[in-house]
Amino acid sequence: VYSAIYRRVSFWRLGIFLLIASTALAESADVTHEKLLVNRGFIEIAADKFNVDAQILSAIIFTERTLNYDWTDERLDVVLFSTWKQNSSIGFAQVKVKTAYFIERQFSDSTSVFYPGEKYEALLSVSQTKEELIAKLLSDSLNTCYAAAYLRLMSSRWEREGYPIHTRPEILGTLYSTGLFQRDGSERSPRTNPRANEFGSRVREAAALFQRNGLVTMEQPSGLISKTRFNRLTKCALWGLAFLLFIPSLVIVPMRWVNPEKSSYMLQQIFAGRKIHNMWTPLDEISPYLVLAVIAAEDAQFTKHSGFDVQQIKRALAHNRI
Missing domain, CATH: 1.10.530 (Lysozyme)
Structure with missing residues (x-):
C-alpha cells in the first residue's frame, strides 16, 4: 500500500519539479x-x-x-x-x-x-x-x-x-x-x-x-x-x-483517518485505489488474522520496497486462518 503511495508521491514530485523548473x-x-x-x-x-x-x-x-x-x-x-x-x-x-x-x-x-x-x-x-x-x-x-x-x-x-x-x-x-x-x-x-x-x-x-x-x-x-x-x-x-518536504505529509497524514483494513477484501480495495470511508477504528475491532498476516508478511527487504507485499499478506492471512 505504502509502496503505491510512494510511487504516486514521486510522480507528484516530478510534476512539481517540472513546474518550478519552468519558472x-x-x-x-x-x-x-x-x-x-x-x-x-x-x-x-x-x-x-x-x-x-x-x-x-x-x-x-x-x-x-x-x-x-x-x-x-x-x-x-x-x-x-x-x-x-x-x-x-x-x-x-x-x-x-x-x-x-x-x-x-x-x-x-x-x-x-x-x-x-x-x-x-x-x-x-x-x-x-x-x-x-x-x-x-x-x-x-x-x-x-x-x-x-x-x-x-x-x-x-x-x-x-x-x-x-x-x-x-x-x-x-x-x-x-x-x-x-x-x-x-x-x-x-x-x-x-x-x-x-x-x-x-x-x-x-x-x-x-x-x-x-x-x-x-x-x-x-x-x-x-x-x-x-x-x-x-x-x-x-x-x-x-518545501514541496519535497511537505507533499509527502499531505499524502501520508490523511492515512491516519483511513479506516484500517479489517479483511483481505478491504486490503484489496485500498490497493486498487478505491475510496475507503474515513473514520477511526479501534485496534480491538481489527481482525486479529489481519494483524498476524501483516506481521508475518514483513520481511528483511521491507526498507527496499517501501511498503508491504500485498500478495504475501493475503497468503499469510489465509495461512493464519487455517
Missing part, C-alpha cells in the same frame, strides 16, 4: 534578443502607428520574455484559455487575452477615460469571437500592435491628467506588468511620483541599453537578468525544498 528557466536574454531582431520591423511599425517609443516597447517585450516567458507558455496558454477560460498571456509580447479585449473596446469608446483619441480609433478592430482575438494574438505583428496600443492607452490616460509618462519606461513597464486596475477593481490612477516595481526597473535598464547602443548592435544583455535569474533560482530552490 526558473525563462527564455534567455540572447534568445530574446535574436527574436527582437527578427521582429524589429513589427516593433517599429507598431510603435510608429501608436506613437510610442520603439525602444521602450522593445525593452518591455525583452523584460517580459526574459522574466516570465518559458517553454510552457507557447504550448499551454491557448489551451488554458480555450479550455478553462484562464486569462493567459499569448504571443510575442505576451499580451493577456482579456487585456486585448479591453484594449479593443477602449479604442472605440469615446466616453472611456482610456480613450486615446479619434486619430487612433480606426487602428484596432473589435473582435467578434474569442477565436478571432486569439488568432490575432498569435500573429507576431498584431500581437506587437496590441502591446503598443496598451502603452498608448496608458500614456494618453496619464497625460490627460497632467502626468506624462511616455518617456518613463519604468512606469510604463510597471503598468504593463500589473495592469491598469487594482485587485478590487479600482483604477491605478495617475498621480505624482509613481513608483516602479521590479519589472519596471528592469524595463528601464533594458531601455537604457537599447537607447544607448541601438537594438541591432546591442551588446548581449546577460547582465540585465543575472541578478534576477539568481533570485528566481534561489526562490525556486526554496519552494522545491
